[in-house]
Amino acid sequence: MLTTLSRKMIMALTGAFLCLFLTIHFLGNLQLFMAPENARIQFNAYSHFLSNNPLIKLVSYVLYLSIIVHLIDSILITIKNKKAGTTYQQDRRKRASKWYSRNMGILGTIILIFLVIHFKNFWYVYKFGHAPLDSNGQKDLYEIVVTTFQEWWYVVIYVISMIALCYHLIHGIYSAARTFGLYHPKYVRWVKYIGITFSVVVCTGFALMPIYIFFTS
Amino acid sequence: MKLTLKIWRQKSQQQAGELKTYTLNDLNSHMSFLEMLDILNEQLLLANEDPVTFDHDCREGICGQCGMMINGIAHGPLKNTTTCQLHIRSFSDNDTIIIEPFRAGAFPIRKDLSVDRSALDRVISSGGYISTNTGQAPDAHAIPITHQTTEAAFDAAACIGCGACVATCKNGSAALFTSAKVGHLSLLPQGKEERAERVINMVNAMDEEGFGHCTNTEACEVECPQGISVLQIARMNYEFIRAKIFEKEK
Ligand code: HEM
Numbered sequence: 381m382l383t384t385l386s387r388k389m390i391m392a393l394t395g396a397f398l399c400l401f402l403t404i405h406f407l408g409n410l411q412l413f414m415a416p417e418n419a420r421i422q423f424n425a426y427s428h429f430l431s432n433n434p435l436i437k438l439v440s441y442v443l444y445l446s447i448i449v450h451l452i453d454s455i456l457i458t459i460k461n462k463k464a465g466t467t468y469q470q471d472r473r474k475r476a477s478k479w480y481s482r483n484m485g486i487l488g489t490i491i492l493i494f495l496v497i498h499f500k501n502f503w504y505v506y507k508f509g510h511a512p513l514d515s516n517g518q519k520d521l522y523e524i525v526v527t528t529f530q531e532w533w534y535v536v537i538y539v540i541s542m543i544a545l546c547y548h549l550i551h552g553i554y555s556a557a558r559t560f561g562l563y564h565p566k567y568v569r570w571v572k573y574i575g576i577t578f579s580v581v582v583c584t585g586f587a588l589m590p591i592y593i594f595f596t597s
Numbered sequence: 598m599k600l601t602l603k604i605w606r607q608k609s610q611q612q613a614g615e616l617k618t619y620t621l622n623d624l625n626s627h628m629s630f631l632e633m634l635d636i637l638n639e640q641l642l643l644a645n646e647d648p649v650t651f652d653h654d655c656r657e658g659i660c661g662q663c664g665m666m667i668n669g670i671a672h673g674p675l676k677n678t679t680t681c682q683l684h685i686r687s688f689s690d691n692d693t694i695i696i697e698p699f700r701a702g703a704f705p706i707r708k709d710l711s712v713d714r715s716a717l718d719r720v721i722s723s724g725g726y727i728s729t730n731t732g733q734a735p736d737a738h739a740i741p742i743t744h745q746t747t748e749a750a751f752d753a754a755a756c757i758g759c760g761a762c763v764a765t766c767k768n769g770s771a772a773l774f775t776s777a778k779v780g781h782l783s784l785l786p787q788g789k790e791e792r793a794e795r796v797i798n799m800v801n802a803m804d805e806e807g808f809g810h811c812t813n814t815e816a817c818e819v820e821c822p823q824g825i826s827v828l829q830i831a832r833m834n835y836e837f838i839r840a841k842i843f844e845k846e847k
C-alpha cells in the first residue's frame with residue numbers, strides 16, 4: 381500500500397508533467413493567432429511534424445498515461461478523503477480556505493469532460509477521421525479548428541473549461557510545490573506568484589483562441 | 598447575558614446523537630466558555646439530568662483537551678485561541694450557540710462533546726521522541742545550535758495536539774499535527790539522528806489510523822489555536838522524500 385504522502389506525490393508528478401505538456405501545447409497553438417493564410421500552412425505543417433516525430437510520439441504516450449494515472453489517483457484520494465472527513469450540523473469551516481482548493485475533484489471532472497470533447501473534436505478527427513488537405517497536401521487541421529469554432533456553443537464550452545482549468549492549476553501548482561517538499565517561505569511565495577501567472581496566462585490564451593477564431597472567420 | 602445553547606448529546610459511541618437546546622440566563626460576560634458549560638452542568642445536576650460530558654484539563658490553553666466545534670468553527674470564532682481561553686463576551690446577548698464535538702473518521706465520539714483522540718497519541722508513540730536517556734539537563738552550551746534553529750523548532754513544538762486541524766480539515770487529515778512533531782524533532786541536533794525512521798514511522802502510523810490525504814487547503818493553519826504553519830507539512834514531505842531516497846536497509 382502506498383502512503384497518503386506517496387499518493388499525493390503521484391498526483392503532483394503527473395500534474396506537473398501535464399503542466400509541461402500544456403506549456404508546449406500552448407506555445408504551438410499561438411500560431412492560430414496569425415493571419416489566416418499563414419496560420420493554415422504553418423499550423424498544419426507543425427501538426428504534421430508533431431504527429432510524425434518519434435520523440436513526440438513517446439511523449440504523447442507518457443501524456444496519455446499521465447492523464448489516466450492522475451485520474452485514477454484522484455478518484456482514490458477523493459474516496460479516501462470522503463471517508464476520513466466529516467460534516468457538522470453547523471459547518472462554517474469554509475471560512476478558512478479557498479473554494480477552488482476544496483473542489484479540485486469537481487474542477488478536474490469538468491476538465492475530464494472537456495478532454496473527451498476536445499479529443500473528439502481534433503485528435504480523433506486528425507488521427508482516424510477524414511481530414512481535408514491543404515495546398516501543401518497536408519492534413520488541414522486548421523480547417524477543422526475553424527469549422528469547430530463556428531459553433532458558438534463550442535466556444536462557450538471551451539471558455540468555461542479553461543476557467544475550470546485555471547482554478548485547478550492555481551491550486552494544483554501551489555499544492556504540488558508543497559507535495560514536493562518546498563518549505564522555504566520565500567520560495568513558496570515565488571511559486572505562488574509564478575503559479576498564478578502561469579495559470580492565468582495559459583488559460584486566458586487558450587480561451588482566446590476559440591473566441592478569436594469565432595469572430596475573425 | 599442570556600444564551601441559548603444547542604449541544605450535541607450522544608450517550609455512547611454506538612448510540613445516535615442529536616442537538617438539544619438549553620437556555621442560560623444571567624451569565625456574567627467575563628465568564629469563560631467552559632465556565633458557562635460548568636454552570637449548565639450544575640443546573641442539569643440539580644434537575645437530576647445527565648450533565649454534558651466535555652474534555653478539559655488545564656484551562657489555560659496548553660493541554661489541548663478542550664476541543665469542540667462552536668458555531669461550526671474549531672475552538673469558536675476567536676483566532677489562535679482554545680475553547681478554554683474563549684470568553685462569552687465574544688458572543689452577544691441572546692445569541693444561539695451550536696456546540697458539537699470534533700469529528701473525523703479517526704475520532705470516534707465517546708460521549709456528548711468528548712472525543713477519542715487517542716489516534717494522535719499513537720502517531721506520537723510511533724516516532725515523536727528521541728531514543729536517548731535524557732538524564733540531567735546538559736550544559737546549555739554543550740550542543741551548539743543557533744537561536745534561529747531553536748526558534749524554528751519551538752514554533753513546531755508549540756502544537757498542543759488538540760485535533761482542531763483534523764476536525765477542520767475536509768479530508769480528516771492529521772498532516773499538520775504529524776508534521777509539527779516531525780518538523781520539531783528533525784530540526785534539533787538530538788532529533789536529527791533518527792529523522793528518517795521517524796518520518797516514515799509516523800506517516801505510516803498516521804495512515805493506519807485512517808486519516809485522510811492533505812490537499813493543502815490550509816484551513817488547518819487558520820483554525821489552529823497555536824498557529825502552526827502549513828509549511829511544516831511541506832517540511833514533512835521533504836523529510837519523507839529525503840528518507841525514502843536515502844533510507845538505509847535495516
Ligand atoms: C482528467 C481530469 C482531471 C482530474 C479528475 C483531476 C483531479 C485532480 C485532483 C482530485 C487533484 C488533487 C487535489 C488536491 O490535491 O487538492 C489534482 C491535483 C493536481 N492536478 Fe489535476 N485533475 C485532472 C486534470 C489535470 C490537468 C489536465 C492538469 C494539468 C494540466 C492537472 C494538474 C494538477 C496538478 C498540478 C495537481 C497538484 C498535485 C498536488 O496536489 O500535489 N490536473 N487533480
Ligand code: FES
Nearest residue numbers: 656660661663681
Ligand atoms: S483545557 Fe487545556 S487547552 Fe483548553
